[in-house]
Amino acid sequence: MSSDVAFLAEFSGGSPTHAALELAAGAAELAAQSKGSAVALAYGPGAAKAGALGAAGASRVVVLGDDPSPAITHGAAAAAAVRELSPIALLAPATPNGRDLAAALVGLLGLPAFGPVRAVGIEAGRVRTEQATLQGTVITVSEPTDGAEEPAIVLVLPSTFTPVEGGSGKADVAPAPASEAGALGAAHIVESHPAEAAVANLEEASVIVAGGRGVGSADGFVPLQELADALGGAVGASRAAADAGWVPYQLQIGQTGKVVKPALYVGCGISGAIQHRVGMQTAENVLAINNDPDAPIGEFADLFVVGDLFTIVPKLTAEIRRRKGR
DSSP: OOSOEEEEEEEETTEEOHHHHHHHHHHHHHHHHHTSOEEEEEESTTGGGGGGGGGGTOSEEEEEEOSOSOGGGGHHHHHHHHHHHOOSEEEEESSHHHHHHHHHHHHHHOOOEEEEESEEEEETTEEEEEEEETTTTEEEEEOOOTTOOSOEEEEEOTTSSOOOSSOOOOOEEEEOOOOOOTGGGGOOOSOOOOOOHHHHTGGGOSEEEEEOGGGOSSGGGHHHHHHHHHHTOEEEEOHHHHHTTSSOGGGBBSTTSBOOOOSEEEEESOOOOHHHHHHHTTOSEEEEEESOTTOGGGGTOSEEEESOHHHHHHHHHHHHHHHTTO
């Protein structure tokens, strides 16, 4: 087994996804610990020109396919690449496509899998991961068994790593080893429903304004959207708001939703139960607005404003617009 760290890098519209850039940074970080190289397994439209991933942290790129086929169709090519590379670990994003391709690799190669994880490192030549369990109340530390000689597949949650900014360099690019596509190659897209821009960008947003049960209705999210627009951010929600049908489930943040890491998180009418907290606890700054002074979110918010969100949020929006000269 080599000391390299591989990662799945999905391309869309000719560019690497945000998840790919995160994993490029993570793989480079881990490769430095193992004294190896970060190697991308790239797929999707634009993957053939994935040398630009060198600026994001990759030393080499293996192209699995440069087409819009479902990720799982690249399973055989990915398996052949992993066999040839024999990395110490392969990082996969905890996205729908990342999960599909990682699962295919586990099945094809019989590899051990960990995740989804919130942290991963390499100690004494072995992968070591941290995973939140029991609704985030317990952190489980896992690693391969003694004597394990096969790569470990690690499913990584969004925002676990931070993409490199202003990097330079170009990675060497090579095609994946020849392989038979097999049954996985027959998968095809029957129907597609692109997510709205606000939904697609939620995990990448630097500012998120989220609403919970206290928002009261779908109409209650209107002032939250206005505040998000004023801040140049996106709108999110707790599971209670999504379950009530006030917003799409794609906006849900928490244990069973998205994991986000914005610079500013504004929680409006959100109690802050542990299920929601695990999805946003890595936010740099948390502002909570709630009429319940005993709401759990007040225990970890950087600023806790007790009051009516329908009075506070519009005034906050108006002041931000005034300062921006709108």
